[in-house]
Amino acid sequence: EGGLYTDKSRQLQGASPYLINLDMNYSPKFTGERELSLSAVYNIQGPRISAVGINGISNVIEEAFHLLDFVAVYSLNPKMKIKLQGKNLINQDQKFTQKIKDTGRKETVEHYKKGTGFSIGFSMNF
Structure with a gap:
């Protein structure tokens, strides 16, 4: 709160200049009622202002x-499903920088x- 912003003009705080999403799905066909769905989801967010600089101190950039x-979902039949999920598999360092x-x-x-x-689940519809 308070203070004078260091930059007279800047991008919107929290807004990335680019955002890319890629979703790849594969669903092979089986005989009978069994189904399999495999999905890989990739996301990249460009650098963004995390904290606006004031009083001559630069912005903090994420x-x-x-x-x-x-995500893998295997349907044993129309009522029973098994789900396997992995999140943030790259586990990249989340880095915040500031220009001195x-x-x-x-x-x-x-x-x-x-x-x-990682998670695994089983669901059944009645």
């Missing part, structure tokens, strides 16, 4: 990052990994 998810005014260098101010998640 650097571009890649996500890859995978005096040196012009970009410094990492924060970084972390969100982690990878």
